[in-house]
Amino acid sequence: MENNKIFILLLILIPVMIAIAFLKPSTICSTSNECGTACSINPEVKPMNNTEIEKEYKNKLSPEAYRILREKATEKPFTGKYYHNKDTGIYYCAACDNELFTSDTKYDSGSGWPSFYKPVSDKSIITKIDSSAGMQRTEVLCGNCKSHLGHVFNDGPKPTGQRYCINSVALDFKK
Ligand SMILES: [Zn+2]
Numbered sequence: 001m002e003n004n005k006i007f008i009l010l011l012i013l014i015p016v017m018i019a020i021a022f023l024k025p026s027t028i029c030s031t032s033n034e035c036g037t038a039c040s041i042n043p044e045v046k047p048m049n050n051t052e053i054e055k056e057y058k059n060k061l062s063p064e065a066y067r068i069l070r071e072k073a074t075e076k077p078f079t080g081k082y083y084h085n086k087d088t089g090i091y092y093c094a095a096c097d098n099e100l101f102t103s104d105t106k107y108d109s110g111s112g113w114p115s116f117y118k119p120v121s122d123k124s125i126i127t128k129i130d131s132s133a134g135m136q137r138t139e140v141l142c143g144n145c146k147s148h149l150g151h152v153f154n155d156g157p158k159p160t161g162q163r164y165c166i167n168s169v170a171l172d173f174k175k
Pocket of ligand 1 (some may be wrong): 143
């Protein structure tokens with residue numbers, strides 16, 4: 001009987017301890033989703049506000065990359081460094097190195113911008129309705145840092161029928 005009591009006690013205690021271990025860091029970070037990696041490395045670090053975050057991006061990115069990634073501008077068609085790139089490799093977010101697209105989903109859409117029919121995963125990008133410029137489009141943002149990448153259209157090739165139209169400047173290609 002004594003053994004049974006200890007067993008029941010452990011049965012209660014173990015999930016409680018696991019829950020405490022998991023909940024603690026997320027409680028610290030829950031009020032500051034924008035703090036990026038600072039929270040996970042050291043919860044004592046004060047999260048950056050939006051102005052500080054933008055200042056970091058300004059220091060890290062070229063003026064053109066900043067304009068596109070953080071201010072949602074679009075590079076001139078047929079000018080981007082990856083438009084004609086046919087090398088095998090992975091395209092990462094130029095702002096945060098998040099994996100976005102692979103070369104085997106890249107195709108020539110004739111649009112003037114690098115085009116892909118599928119992102120690396122559902123979480124690598126996020127999409128958002130964009131009603132700017134007098135058009136209704138779907139904006140593509142980095143799933144990690146939320147930087148602007150381009151737009152997605154429904155006139156792509158099989159198997160997805162999607163055309164992810166992405167600014168070269170928003171990408172970083174590695175073989
Ligand atoms: Zn990113």
